[in-house]
Structures are given as structure tokens and as C-alpha cells.
Amino acid sequence: AYATRQALDFSDVDVKVGGRTSKNLEEGERIDEEAKPNDEVEFRIEVRNNFTGADDLEIKDVSVEVTIEEIDDGDDFQEESSEFDLRAGRDKRVTLKFQVPLEVDEDTFDVIIIAQGEDENGTDHDAEMRLRLEVDKESHLLKITRNSLSPAEVSCNRKNIQLAATVINIGNEDED
Numbered sequence: 180a181y182a183t184r185q186a187l188d189f190s191d192v193d194v195k196v197g198g199r200t201s202k203n204l205e206e207g208e209r210i211d212e213e214a215k216p217n218d219e220v221e222f223r224i225e226v227r228n229n230f231t232g233a234d235d236l237e238i239k240d241v242s243v244e245v246t247i248e249e250i251d252d253g254d255d256f257q258e259e260s261s262e263f264d265l266r267a268g269r270d271k272r273v274t275l276k277f278q279v280p281l282e283v284d285e286d287t288f289d290v291i292i293i294a295q296g297e298d299e300n301g302t303d304h305d306a307e308m309r310l311r312l313e314v315d316k317e318s319h320l321l322k323i324t325r326n327s328l329s330p331a332e333v334s335c336n337r338k339n340i341q342l343a344a345t346v347i348n349i350g351n352e353d354e355d
Contacts (some may be wrong), residue, residue, distance in 0.1 A: 184308050184312055184313035185229065185270070185272055185304065185306055186230055186236075186238065186298065186304045187226065187227075187228065187229070187238055187241070187245055187265075187294055187295070187296060187304040187305060187306045188226070188227050188306050188342065189224060189225065189227070189272075189292070189294065189306055190225045190227035190270050191203060191223075191224075191225035191272075192204045192205075192222070192223070192224050192225070192292065192308060192310075193222075193223040193225070194212075194219040194221070194222055194310070194312075196210060196212035196213070196214050196217075196219075196220050196226045196342075197214070197218045198210060198311075199211070199212040200212075200286055204310055205308075206308050206309060206310075207309055207310075207311075208255045209309070209310070209311040209312075210290075210310055210311065210312060210313070211315045213243070213278045213314065214279045214312055214313065214314045214315070215229065215279065215315060215316065215317075216279055216280065216281050216283050216314075217278065217279060217281050217317060218275070218278075218279045218310075219277070219279075219342045219348055220275060220277045220278075220279060220312065221246075221274060221276045222245050222274065222275045222276075222277075222290075223272060223273075223274050224243050224245070224272065224273050224274075224275070224292060224293070224294075224345050225228065225271070225346055226243060226265065226269050226271055226272075226273070226306070227242060227265075227269070227270045227349065228265040228266060228267055228269055228270075229268075230267040230268070230298070231268050232268060233283075234267070235267040235268075236267060236298040236300065237264055237265065237266050237267060237296070237298065237299055238264070238265045238294055238296040238297065238298050239264045239265075239296060239297055239299070240263075240264070240277065240297060241261050241262060241263050241264065241265050241271070241294060241295070241296035242251070242257040242261070242263075242294070242295060243259070243260040243273045243275070243292065243293070243294045243304045244257065244258070244260070244292070244293045244294075244295075245257070245258050245259075245277075245290065245291070245292050246270045246290070246291045246293075247277060247288050247289075247290050247312060248288055248290075249289075250279070250280065250283060250284070250287060250288045250290065250312075250314070251279045251280050251283075252280070252282070252283075252284075255275070256277050257342050258275040258276070258349070258354070259272040259275075260275060261311065272300060272324075273327070276303050279314065281318075283314055284314070285310050285315060285316045286310070286313075286314055287313045287314075288311070288312045288313075288314065289295055289309060289311060289312075290309065290310040290311065291308075291309055292307065292308045292309075292310070293305060293306070293341070294305050294306045294307075294318065307343055310330065
């Protein structure tokens with residue numbers, strides 16, 4: 180969607196949330212599937228080196244970074260690919276995965292995808308894309324994160340049995 184094609188560009192961006200994939204996402208779009216607490220979000224990003232013909236330059240040390248802003252109680256989640264070289268006219272796909280926090284606000288979060296590298300002449304190249312990830316929560320949902328029974332074996336005539344549980348509210352409503 181650029182007037183002149185940049186040397187480094189995104190040729191395909193797919194995002195898998197839970198079990199469903201949004202394909203061929205473009206700048207500024209909202210990811211189709213809403214994420215839920217603890218969902219895995221997988222970004223499959225294809226980067227292209229648009230140099231061709233006389234400008235046949237390799238772009239070296241290319242890396243792709245995905246940032247989901249403020250999703251972790253105001254803090255960003257950030258993942259970066261390992262570096263790779265990209266010959267002229269070629270694409271490379273990288274996959275970066277995130278786990279939505281259990282305790283997350285219901286909101287729409289900005290996702291920033293940046294690819295950057297340097298061509299053989301020492302010129303820096305980069306591409307940036309912004310997406311939006313919506314997090315949806317059930318109104319009432321509690322999750323038991325830890326429980327223990329003491330003693331471990333229980334029979335009908337045993338006294339002083341203790342059950343301890345840690346419960347976390349991952350729903351939208353406050354619970355009593």
C-alpha cells in the first residue's frame with residue numbers, strides 16, 4: 180500500500196489467535212479473532228526483499244520484531260526473530276508467538292511489527308505495520324490456578340481434612 184515499493188516489505192502477514200487464523204492482514208487492520216486470557220497468539224510474517232534487476236542487493240541481518248503494547252498490565256510484550264540474510268527478490272517467513280496474560284484487561288491493543296536490515300552498500304532498510312488485537316473476556320469466569328489436599332488420601336472417618344485453592348478472576352466482573 181505504498182506509492183513506491185520499499186526495498187524491505189511485508190509480503191504476507193497472518194495471525195493465529197487460539198485456533199483461528201486471520202490471513203493477509205494489511206496496515207491498520209483489526210485481527211479478526213478476539214483473544215481471550217491465556218490464548219496463544221501466533222504471528223506468521225513474510226518479509227520480502229524487493230530489490231531486482233540492476234539494484235540486485237542482498238539485505239543482511241534482517242530481523243522482525245513484534246510488540247503488543249500495554250497488554251501486560253500496562254507493559255509491552257515484545258518478541259524478536261533471529262537475524263537472517265535476504266537475497267534480492269526473495270521472501271522469508273518468521274513465526275513469533277505470545278501468550279495472552281491470564282490477568283488482562285478487556286481492550287483493543289496496538290500491535291507494531293517492524294522489520295529491519297542493511298543492504299550490501301550499508302544502507303538501512305525498514306518496514307513497519309500496525310495491527311489491532313482485541314481481547315474479549317467472559318463476564319463471569321474464575322480459574323483455579325493451584326489446589327492442594329491435606330492429607331493427600333482421604334477416607335470417610337478421617338478428621339481435619341484441609342483443601343486449599345488459589346482462584347484467579349479472569350472474567351470482566353468483580354466476584355464476591
